[in-house]
Amino acid sequence: MITYYGCFFAIFLLLAQPAFAGKINGTLSSRLDFYPNHSKGTTSEGHSAEVKIEAFHDFDESRIVGEFIIRGDKKDSGRRITEARQAYFRIPFAEFDVFVGNRQEFWGKAESKNVVDVINQFDAAANEGKSSKLGAPSISAERYLDIGDLQLWYISNFREKTFNDSNAHPSSGVPISSAQYARKEGKNADDFALRFSGFAGDWDLAGSVFYGTARDPILSVNSNGSALNPHYALQKSIGFEAQYTGDVTLLKLESLHGTQSSLIGVHDFAATVAGIEYTYYGPVETIWDIGLIGEFQHDDRPQAAANQFGVAGVRIVFNDIADSNILFLASMDRKTDQSFFSLEATRRINDVTSVKFTSQFYNARTANSAFGQFSDDDAFTLTLNMFF
Amino acid sequence: MKLSTITMFIAISFAVITTTALASPEKGLEIAIKADSRDKGFGNSTAQITMILMDKYGQSTERAIRNRTFEGDNEGDKSLVIFDSPGDVRGTAFLSHTKKADSDDQWLYLPALKRVKRIASSNKAGPFMGSEFSYEDIASQEVEKYTYNYLRDEELNGLDCFVVEYDPVDPKSGYKRQIVWMDKAEYRVHKIDFYDRKDALLKTLTYEDYNQYLDKFWRSNRLVMINHQTGKKTKLLFADWKFRTGMTERDFEKSALKRTR
Numbered sequence: 001m002i003t004y005y006g007c008f009f010a011i012f013l014l015l016a017q018p019a020f021a022g023k024i025n026g027t028l029s030s031r032l033d034f035y036p037n038h039s040k041g042t043t044s045e046g047h048s049a050e051v052k053i054e055a056f057h058d059f060d061e062s063r064i065v066g067e068f069i070i071r072g073d074k075k076d077s078g079r080r081i082t083e084a085r086q087a088y089f090r091i092p093f094a095e096f097d098v099f100v101g102n103r104q105e106f107w108g109k110a111e112s113k114n115v116v117d118v119i120n121q122f123d124a125a126a127n128e129g130k131s132s133k134l135g136a137p138s139i140s141a142e143r144y145l146d147i148g149d150l151q152l153w154y155i156s157n158f159r160e161k162t163f164n165d166s167n168a169h170p171s172s173g174v175p176i177s178s179a180q181y182a183r184k185e186g187k188n189a190d191d192f193a194l195r196f197s198g199f200a201g202d203w204d205l206a207g208s209v210f211y212g213t214a215r216d217p218i219l220s221v222n223s224n225g226s227a228l229n230p231h232y233a234l235q236k237s238i239g240f241e242a243q244y245t246g247d248v249t250l251l252k253l254e255s256l257h258g259t260q261s262s263l264i265g266v267h268d269f270a271a272t273v274a275g276i277e278y279t280y281y282g283p284v285e286t287i288w289d290i291g292l293i294g295e296f297q298h299d300d301r302p303q304a305a306a307n308q309f310g311v312a313g314v315r316i317v318f319n320d321i322a323d324s325n326i327l328f329l330a331s332m333d334r335k336t337d338q339s340f341f342s343l344e345a346t347r348r349i350n351d352v353t354s355v356k357f358t359s360q361f362y363n364a365r366t367a368n369s370a371f372g373q374f375s376d377d378d379a380f381t382l383t384l385n386m387f388f
Numbered sequence: 389m390k391l392s393t394i395t396m397f398i399a400i401s402f403a404v405i406t407t408t409a410l411a412s413p414e415k416g417l418e419i420a421i422k423a424d425s426r427d428k429g430f431g432n433s434t435a436q437i438t439m440i441l442m443d444k445y446g447q448s449t450e451r452a453i454r455n456r457t458f459e460g461d462n463e464g465d466k467s468l469v470i471f472d473s474p475g476d477v478r479g480t481a482f483l484s485h486t487k488k489a490d491s492d493d494q495w496l497y498l499p500a501l502k503r504v505k506r507i508a509s510s511n512k513a514g515p516f517m518g519s520e521f522s523y524e525d526i527a528s529q530e531v532e533k534y535t536y537n538y539l540r541d542e543e544l545n546g547l548d549c550f551v552v553e554y555d556p557v558d559p560k561s562g563y564k565r566q567i568v569w570m571d572k573a574e575y576r577v578h579k580i581d582f583y584d585r586k587d588a589l590l591k592t593l594t595y596e597d598y599n600q601y602l603d604k605f606w607r608s609n610r611l612v613m614i615n616h617q618t619g620k621k622t623k624l625l626f627a628d629w630k631f632r633t634g635m636t637e638r639d640f641e642k643s644a645l646k647r648t649r
Binding site: 022023025027054056058063090097104105106108130131142144148149197199204243245246247248249250279281282287289319320321322323346348350351352353354385386387388 | 441443449450473474475476477478479491493500501502503504506507508509510511513514515517518560638641642643644647649
C-alpha cells in the first residue's frame, strides 16, 4: 500500500506546488491507423489522441517526478487509459537513492526484444513498442559503487497487461476474459528484483534476479471457446546482459533463465537474444549513418510466438536538421512458418511538432500460429506529436 | 620567359625552405601544452547554450542545450549535454568520458524508453544534432589527440597570434589537419580552419566575446562555424557560465544519466 500512497502523495505534491523548482512539459499526440486487410466485423481504421504531462519538482535534496498520460480512442476501449506512468519521490542518501511510487525502468541491451526487462508491465494495447509501459508501484533503492550500480526492487499491486478490443487491432479476434493467477494472492502478490550493472572498458555488463508474477500472461481458450483467459505464472529467474562496443560494431546479448509455475505445471525456461549491429558512418560521401542489425531470439516459454526467430534490420539516421530516421525490422521464425515486418520513420516538422509513420505486416502459413491470429492486423499508422 | 621561370622557381624554393625552417613541431607542442595548462584547475562548469542552425539561404532554427563539464585528473574531461528543445528530443542526454589516448566512452539517455544506451564513439566525424559541429568538435580537446606544428606568428583582429597546425592522431577523425590561431597573451583560440581528409578547406570556426572567470579561465560566449562546402552555418551562444558548482564525478557516471533533469 505504501507504494500507492507514495504515488498519490507525489501527484498531490506536484499539483499543490505554488512555485515549481522544476519543469512541466506536455506532449499532445494524434494518431490515425489504417488496417488494409481487416476482416469482416473488425475496425478498418482507428483514431486516438493522447496527452502526456511530465513534471518534476526539486525540494532541497529530494525530488518528485510525474509522468501522466490520458489516451482516448474513438472505437477501441482497450486503448483508452488514464495512467501515472511515473509518480514517485526520490530521496537521496550519501551513496544511494530511495524511490517510492510508480516508476518506469528499462533493463536490456538488444534491439528486437528485451527478455530481461521485467520491472514494468506493458501497455500492449497502445501498440507503441517499448515505450508504452505501465508504472510499477514500487519501493526501490539504487546504490552507486565505483564498480557499478546496484538496484533493489519491491513491487506491489500487480499491473495486468492491456489488450485491444476483439474487433480492434492488433487482436486475435477473441475477447479477453478476467485474469487468473498462479499465485494465491493474485493481484496482491508482491514481486522482488535486484540488478547489478557496470562497465569495464568496451564491455557493459549486468546481472539480475527476479521473483514474482510473470508480466506476459499465458492465453488459453475458455471452455466454450468464447474468450481467452490470461493466466499469470509465478516466475523465478536470473538475467544476464552484455554489450561489447567496438569502433563500428556492437555485440549484444541478453538472457533470462528460470522456472515458471502456472496452470500447465512447473517448467524451466530459457529466453535469449543475441545480436550484432554494424554501422557505416558517412557512407558514399553522405552524412548518414546506416546500421545493419542482425539478432537471434530463442524463447521456450509458452507465451512466446515461436521458439526461435531470426531478425534482420536496417537503421538509417540522416543526421539532418529535421533528425529524420528510418528503422526497418524483419522477423522470421526458424521454420519460416510466420514472419513480421515493421517500418518506422520519424521526422521533425518544426521545433514543436514531429511526425511518425509506422507500418506492421504479419505473415503466417497457418491460421492457428501466433501471427496467423493477427493476419488481419496489418497496419499503417501516422502519428503527429505536438510539444508544449 | 625562361629567366622569369627560373626566378620564380628559385623564389618558391626559397619560400618553401624558409617555411620548413620556421615550422616547428616542438614549438607547436609547447604552445598546446601551455594552452592546456592554463585551463587546468577549473574543476567543473555548467553553461546554457543556444544552437542556431542556418542553411545557405539564411533560414534558421534553434536548439536549447545545457552543458556540464567535469575536469579529469589523469584521464580526459567528462561532459554531459542535455537537450531542452526542440520538443521531440527534450530530456535526451549525451554523456562522454574523453580518453587521452583511446576512443572516448559515450552513452545516450533516451527519455521515452528510460534507456541508457552505450554508443560507438567512432562516429566522431558525424554531425552533432544536425549542426555543422561534429562530435569531435564538441569533445574535450586533449593534448594527446593531436600532433602539432608551429607555423608562424600572425596578427588576427589586432591580436598577436601563434598559428599552429593540429594534426589529429585518430585516423577516424574527419580532418586531415586544423590550422589554429591562438593569441600569445592568454593562449585563447580565436579561429580554426578545418581541412577535410582530401585536404580541402571544409569549415572555419571563430571564437568571439571571451570572458574571464575566477580570474583565470577564459570562455568564449559565441562560436560560429561556417561550412565552406555547403554554405551552412551554426552558431553556439553560451550564457550563464558557472564554475565549481558542487557537482561530483558521480554526476558524470553512466548511472547518473537517468537522474539528469
